[in-house]
Amino acid sequence: MSKIVVIGGGVIGLSTAWELRVRGADVLVLDARTAGMAASAVNAGWVSPAMAGPVPAPGLVRTSMKWMMDPESPLYIRPRFNKSFLAWLFRFWRSCNIGAYQAGFEATAVLGKGTMEIMDRWQQEGVQFEMHDFGLLYAYRDRVAMETDLEAFQGVIPYGYAEPKPLWGDDLREFEPVLSEALVGGYHVKEERTVQPITLVTGLRDALEREGVEIRNGSPVVDIEVSNKRVVAVRTPMERIECDNVLVAAGAWSAQFGKMVGAKLPIEAGKGYGLDFKPAPVKLQRSIYLHDDRIAISPFDSGLRLSGTMELSGISDSIMPRRVGAIEKGGKKYLKGFPEDAKPVHTWVGMRPMAPDGLPVLGVVPGVTNATVASGHAMLGVTLAAVTAVQMADLITTGETPDVLKPFSPDRFKGFL
Numbered sequence: 001m002s003k004i005v006v007i008g009g010g011v012i013g014l015s016t017a018w019e020l021r022v023r024g025a026d027v028l029v030l031d032a033r034t035a036g037m038a039a040s041a042v043n044a045g046w047v048s049p050a051m052a053g054p055v056p057a058p059g060l061v062r063t064s065m066k067w068m069m070d071p072e073s074p075l076y077i078r079p080r081f082n083k084s085f086l087a088w089l090f091r092f093w094r095s096c097n098i099g100a101y102q103a104g105f106e107a108t109a110v111l112g113k114g115t116m117e118i119m120d121r122w123q124q125e126g127v128q129f130e131m132h133d134f135g136l137l138y139a140y141r142d143r144v145a146m147e148t149d150l151e152a153f154q155g156v157i158p159y160g161y162a163e164p165k166p167l168w169g170d171d172l173r174e175f176e177p178v179l180s181e182a183l184v185g186g187y188h189v190k191e192e193r194t195v196q197p198i199t200l201v202t203g204l205r206d207a208l209e210r211e212g213v214e215i216r217n218g219s220p221v222v223d224i225e226v227s228n229k230r231v232v233a234v235r236t237p238m239e240r241i242e243c244d245n246v247l248v249a250a251g252a253w254s255a256q257f258g259k260m261v262g263a264k265l266p267i268e269a270g271k272g273y274g275l276d277f278k279p280a281p282v283k284l285q286r287s288i289y290l291h292d293d294r295i296a297i298s299p300f301d302s303g304l305r306l307s308g309t310m311e312l313s314g315i316s317d318s319i320m321p322r323r324v325g326a327i328e329k330g331g332k333k334y335l336k337g338f339p340e341d342a343k344p345v346h347t348w349v350g351m352r353p354m355a356p357d358g359l360p361v362l363g364v365v366p367g368v369t370n371a372t373v374a375s376g377h378a379m380l381g382v383t384l385a386a387v388t389a390v391q392m393a394d395l396i397t398t399g400e401t402p403d404v405l406k407p408f409s410p411d412r413f414k415g416f417l
């Protein structure tokens with residue numbers, strides 16, 4: 001039986017390892033730190049395939065300029081005069097047009113369809129995790145922004161997503177009584193789900209280990225050996241591991257593996273923060289997105305998580321207190337009864353893997369026949385983990401790229417600086 005090494009045990013690596021195991025493959029997962037405990041543990045946990053729009057969008061450049069001036073805004077770009085980051089930024093900026101946005105939106109909407117069914121199957125197969133089907137409520141301070149987004153939502157309906165229910169004024173507060181009067185309206189997408197992200201990664205880890213898949217923590221891959229356009233082994237500081245197939249699923253750390261095999265995988269880190277309040281200081285019926293401040297609020301069994309912010313500042317665990325403070329302030333401002341003196345028991349940092357066009361990078365790594373990549377999921381890693389896993393496992397085990405993956409091919413970065 002051929003041996004597949006998965007580099008990176010985040011939600012993408014673990015999910016794909018599970019789907020490979022379901023197909024009978026011999027899989028080994030290597031993680032530099034502790035599998036599951038990077039971005040995949042600290043996110044909002046939303047499974048929201050209808051949010052299919054890529055981050056680079058028409059109008060974002062103008063909004064970003066405004067946000068850049070405000071230290072409490074949801075976006076920060078740390079100036080870095082590094083050739084590959086500047087090339088990444090340039091491609092990001094070029095992707096902020098209607099044609100690229102629409103193409104990315106459609107490809108993501110098609111890819112994301114079916115994600116809930118796969119997650120339901122995982123639970124039947126014995127992967128245990130906390131999942132809620134109370135939907136997702138998008139709430140707005142700005143009436144025009146809500147109308148614009150509701151109209152844009154029509155774009156996913158042809159792909160089989162249900163129409164959301166708009167709620168204006170008091171109807172919004174009747175539906176979710178903790179929301180403050182400062183919010184003029186919202187809409188509820190009842191099909192979307194929320195998982196407690198740590199339970200998802202630990203559930204996958206436990207299920208894999210029960211099935212005999214080894215997950216080696218503290219095993220950073222430092223080199224990939226290639227011979228005749230085939231990966232023959234990976235190296236960690238401790239050992240050389242021969243293999244027949246490699247999957248790069250190292251999230252924001254994935255770019256280095258492209259370099260090891262001579263390919264371009266331009267993936268940057270989009271840092272975000274998660275603030276856990278335990279027990280929940282206010283009782284919510286469902287997950288809420290405060291659109292204007294870009295704050296995600298997730299009620300888990302164990303408490304409430306507020307998350308947000310996008311910092312393009314490279315890979316680092318450092319925290320910018322003003323931005324974390326802005327997330328906390330936003331939650332307190334828009335949720336009635338949130339005590340002013342409530343403090344998070346934990347503040348997390350997570351690095352979203354971001355490609356410059358905002359789309360996942362899924363497929364065979366150019367120049368090598370037996371290495372694949374599954375990364376760049378940006379704000380949708382949890383949402384797209386299950387569908388990514390199924391499609392990537394099919395690709396790895398059959399050698400055929402499924403049609404649904406073609407728009408996400410890493411070939412699109414050939415010639416990138």
Ligand SMILES: Cc1cc2nc3c(=O)[nH]c(=O)nc-3n(C[C@H](O)[C@H](O)[C@H](O)COP(=O)(O)OP(=O)(O)OC[C@H]3O[C@@H](n4cnc5c(N)ncnc54)[C@H](O)[C@@H]3O)c2cc1C
Pocket residue numbers: 007008009010011012013030031032033034035036037038039040041042043044045046047048219220221222249250251252253270271272273274296307308349350351352353374375376377378379380381382383384
């Ligand atoms: C604040 C925040 C909120 C978010 N909310 C949501 C949400 O509600 N819904 C959603 O769908 N997505 C959300 N996301 C995005 C989601 O968390 C990510 O897209 C997803 O976790 C990426 O998963 P991953 O497996 O690619 O990466 P990671 O979870 O980062 O895992 C990568 C793994 O690779 C390992 N690794 C790195 N280098 C090496 C090496 N050399 N050798 C071996 N292993 C290595 C790391 O240790 C890590 O464990 C959010 C993200 C943030 C930060």
